[in-house]
Amino acid sequence: MSPPRVAVIGGGVAACSLAHGLRDSLASRAVSLHVFEMGRASGGRAATRGTRDDPGLRVDHGVPAFAALTPEFGALCESLVAADVLRRCDGDGSAFGVLRSSGTFEAEDAAGAPTRYRPPVGKGMNALCDGLLGGESTLANFTPGTMVTKVEPVAAQWRLTSKGGVDLGTFDWLVVSSTGLAHPRWRTTFGGEPPLVEAAAALGDTALDATLAALAPLQSKPVTAAMLAYGSDAAAAWASLPFFKAQVEADPVLSRIVVQRVSQSLTAVVLHSTHEFARSAAHVYGATSTAARIAGAKSDAGEEGRILDAMLVAAEKRLGGLLGPAAAMRSPAWGPHLHRWGAAFPDAPLLPEGRAVVPSARVAFCGDFVEGGEGRGGSVEGAALSGLRLAKALQREIGGLCGAD
Known part of the structure; x- marks a missing residue:
C-alpha cells in the first residue's frame, strides 16, 4: 500500500520546516511529501x-x-x-543598527540584541x-x-494543475504554505478567483469555508527591494561601511539597507523600501521577479525605472557622509534590479491556529501568517514554528506516521 501523499504549495521556510518535522516519517515511507515552488529554488x-552573468553572485534580497x-x-x-547551514551573527562583522537622519550610523547595544543567524561564508540564505x-x-x-493554478477535489483527494495545464498529480492532503492560492489578493495579482476558494465552492465543506473566511481579512505589508552588486574598488568601498544591516531612520522611501560582502571583489547591496512607498508602487513587480517571469504579473518598465531612481536618490542622501566617490553607486557591476515582495509581512488578523x-x-x-501563540507571526521564526507544528498535526491526522523529534 502506497503511503499518503501530501502536496505542499510554496517552498519557503514553513514548507521546508514541515518537511524537516516529517523527516522520520519520510524515511520510513509512512508519508510522501511533494513541494511545488514557483521560484527557481527553495x-x-x-x-x-x-x-x-556571474555564478559567484549571491543576493539575499528578502531575509539577510x-x-x-x-x-x-x-x-x-x-x-x-x-551542520554548517547557518552561522551566528556574533563577532563576525555582522553589525546591526540605525542609520540616523544625520547620516551617521548608530550600532545597536550588543548586550540587549537577540541571537541572530545568517548563512555561512560562501553560502546564501x-x-x-x-x-x-x-x-x-x-x-x-x-x-x-511551477505555479499551481488549479486545485480540484476528486474522490477524497486533491488534483493539482500547473499554469501551463500540466497535471501535477493527485494527493491525499493539500498544504498551503503561501496565502496567494487561498486569498483574495490573487484576483488583483493574477486575475480570477483564488484556486482554493474556487475549489471550496464546489466542495461544500463548511469547516474549509470557515477557514477561508478567517483568512480573507488578512492584510500584508509590501516591500520593494532594489538589488545591486559592485566589483573592484567599489566593492571595497561598500564593504567598508560600518554595518551589515541598518534600519533607516525617518525616511519616506527606504526602511533598511543591507550590505553583503560576497567575496573580496564583490559586494551586494539591497535597498528595502518602506511599506508606504511599496504601496504607492503596487502595480510594479520587477521584470525579473518570479511573479512576472513565471506567473505573468505585469510590470511597467518606465515605472520600474522611476521607482529604482527614487530609491537610489534616497540612498545617496543617507549614505553621502559614509561613502566616498569610489563606491560608484550609480555604476554597479550588476543591477539595479527591482523585486516587489507583495506579501512581505503578514498583518493582523493572522489565521487562528x-x-x-x-x-x-x-x-x-502553515506559514508566518498563522498565529501560533508565540507572537512571532511575520517572521522566519514564526514560519518555521508553524511548519513544525503542522508536521505534528499531520502525524496525528494521518494514521501510521511515526513520531518526529
Missing part, C-alpha cells in the same frame, strides 16, 4: 537571488539574517549551525531551506519553477 522570501527568540527555534538553528529539506539526501520531492488544519477537507495551512 526559500520563498528567504531565497537567494543569483544570476547567470533572522532572530531566534524561542527555545524550540533556537535549538533548531543551533543544529543547523553544527537559501542554505536554510536546503538544510531543512535535508540537502542532497532530502526525502521530499521538490519541484521548482485552530483553523490551520481542516481534516474533513484534508487541507492544512
